[in-house]
Amino acid sequence: MTRPVLAARAPLVLTAGGAALTLSLLVAAGTGSADIPPLGVARTVGAHLGGPWETLPPLRDSIVWDLRLPRVLLAALTGAGLAVCGAVLQATTRNPLADPYLLGVSSGASTGAVCVLVLGIGSGVGSLALPVGAFAGALTAFACVLLLLGRTLGSATRVVLAGVMVSQLFGALTSLVVVLAGDADRTRAVTFWLLGSLASADWTLVGVCAVGTAAGLALLQLHAGQLDALAFGRETAAAVGFEVRRSEPVLYVVTAVVTGCLVAAGGAIGFVGLLVPHAARALVGGRHTVLLPAAALLGATFLVWADTAARTVLAPQEMPVGVLTALIGVPAFAVLLRRRTGAP
Amino acid sequence: MSAGPARHEARELHWHAGRLRVLGGITLALPPGRFTGLVGPNGSGKSTLLRLLAGLRAPSAGHALLDGEDVAATGRRAVARRLAFVAQDVATDVDMTVREVVTLGRAPHRGRTAAPAPRDREAVELAMARTGVSWLADRSWPTLSGGERQRVNVARALAQEPAGLLLDEPTNHLDVRHRLDLLGMLSASGVTVVAALHELELAARYCDHLVLLDGGRVVASGSPAQVLTSRTLREVYQVRATVREGPDGRPDLRLDPLDPPGGGAAREGGQTSASETT
Numbered sequence: 001m002t003r004p005v006l007a008a009r010a011p012l013v014l015t016a017g018g019a020a021l022t023l024s025l026l027v028a029a030g031t032g033s034a035d036i037p038p039l040g041v042a043r044t045v046g047a048h049l050g051g052p053w054e055t056l057p058p059l060r061d062s063i064v065w066d067l068r069l070p071r072v073l074l075a076a077l078t079g080a081g082l083a084v085c086g087a088v089l090q091a092t093t094r095n096p097l098a099d100p101y102l103l104g105v106s107s108g109a110s111t112g113a114v115c116v117l118v119l120g121i122g123s124g125v126g127s128l129a130l131p132v133g134a135f136a137g138a139l140t141a142f143a144c145v146l147l148l149l150g151r152t153l154g155s156a157t158r159v160v161l162a163g164v165m166v167s168q169l170f171g172a173l174t175s176l177v178v179v180l181a182g183d184a185d186r187t188r189a190v191t192f193w194l195l196g197s198l199a200s201a202d203w204t205l206v207g208v209c210a211v212g213t214a215a216g217l218a219l220l221q222l223h224a225g226q227l228d229a230l231a232f233g234r235e236t237a238a239a240v241g242f243e244v245r246r247s248e249p250v251l252y253v254v255t256a257v258v259t260g261c262l263v264a265a266g267g268a269i270g271f272v273g274l275l276v277p278h279a280a281r282a283l284v285g286g287r288h289t290v291l292l293p294a295a296a297l298l299g300a301t302f303l304v305w306a307d308t309a310a311r312t313v314l315a316p317q318e319m320p321v322g323v324l325t326a327l328i329g330v331p332a333f334a335v336l337l338r339r340r341t342g343a344p
Numbered sequence: 345m346s347a348g349p350a351r352h353e354a355r356e357l358h359w360h361a362g363r364l365r366v367l368g369g370i371t372l373a374l375p376p377g378r379f380t381g382l383v384g385p386n387g388s389g390k391s392t393l394l395r396l397l398a399g400l401r402a403p404s405a406g407h408a409l410l411d412g413e414d415v416a417a418t419g420r421r422a423v424a425r426r427l428a429f430v431a432q433d434v435a436t437d438v439d440m441t442v443r444e445v446v447t448l449g450r451a452p453h454r455g456r457t458a459a460p461a462p463r464d465r466e467a468v469e470l471a472m473a474r475t476g477v478s479w480l481a482d483r484s485w486p487t488l489s490g491g492e493r494q495r496v497n498v499a500r501a502l503a504q505e506p507a508g509l510l511l512d513e514p515t516n517h518l519d520v521r522h523r524l525d526l527l528g529m530l531s532a533s534g535v536t537v538v539a540a541l542h543e544l545e546l547a548a549r550y551c552d553h554l555v556l557l558d559g560g561r562v563v564a565s566g567s568p569a570q571v572l573t574s575r576t577l578r579e580v581y582q583v584r585a586t587v588r589e590g591p592d593g594r595p596d597l598r599l600d601p602l603d604p605p606g607g608g609a610a611r612e613g614g615q616t617s618a619s620e621t622t
Contacts, residue, residue: 222456225451228444235395236429240448240449
């Protein structure tokens, strides 16, 4: 496959990706113990949005609208957000192994989550205590990274090292809390949360995550040209006219807030933010104007299906979706990698 | 900013890396529209001086001026419309085509999200033609050799349509023919060119003006014949330099170790010492 072909087919890939995601949302929201055809799901959604359609019977309507749709949408938002944040951090650090958790956000979120789950901090607030605690933990960890880096950020290597250090610190704090205060039940709940689960999705969480993710991704998309240049180093980016010193911290803050928001809602779901950007690059090439939306669509579709599998394969038991993202994703990525190295 | 070739000046430029003094008080004005070579041993401060002139680093003290204005205080976009910079090594595996990489040079001339206009595409194609990389246009960056990458980077800089071109060892990685092609193209470009160069023979042939640095200070500056004398080269590089006037009126160099293992070269050096230019 020659590269101009990749560039030429980018609009096609994006259109197809958008269609696939829409279809996936409808099918996934209908999948489960009570199967509802995609058209039924579409009708219910239409009716709830004020359209002239007839809703499903109350029980089925409630299953779709109150239970499944928030979860499916949260999966899509999480997949899109993590994939784009991963792609951005891979460009700013020029490190193909960078992922959204690079800046200590997930470790911080975990510490925040165990403080709520094990120590019971903020349990008076109700169901929102966990995501709020996790988000606070994520921002605290990211603030530590920024403090370590100082005003100038320094080299990409320094950014990665600071992230790793803070991740280690908060990982240790998480373990400490679990070991000192956790009983068997709570430890199990913590383990489940750490592996990532979208089971707690409701419309409030979806709403908050939708606003945060949409705003974040729009901001990152505005920096697409600069990310192309940054992949060639800060110096080159500055030499072609980008105010790197000003905008690089913005990029880090935006990815950290989006990631923190999503991790707070669904736990530290792995794999998506690391490998989906690479898969998207194989499909549309490395230009971020196209790469970022492609990664968003691919990550969203992928996580919608991974989460659907997580709640149906062993039903009525749930699998942590973080386990499934790797179980499904690794073979899929291996195929992609093989095909790519096979073609010149 | 003004039109015409870029005017570079340095006023008492200092740059420290921690406690290490890299540049210690450099004051100079480079001839606009001409090809200036920065020469000097490893660690003499060539690359740092280039970066300060490009505004990519802020000086510890003093000022680097571009067209009479402090370049460090000027917005990057305005600078990038006047000035292009080519780094020595660009290590990345980003999956972009050569044409896409060269198009990065149009960034200072277009809107943040605007697609490249016909004007941009023209500049990109012309820049690729001038560095002989048009045939690579659709190749992906990771598949290029070191020399090809270097030429693509120069093409990216030319696509900026700069009034000044700063290059850090642009001939690094290039084979003989491409070295000569590149330096010939630079000296005929009509814009202000400043390049850090290691090969003194090539600097003597292609540069209009040389600045010799040693230990972060200017040791000599002027025409190649004024700067490349056997006495200065012995002091700065600890080599025995035999300098003749070439057929084009430029100095022709032959460089030998100061203490050769055999006696032959020393005798030869002794014989020709009468023709040394001083």
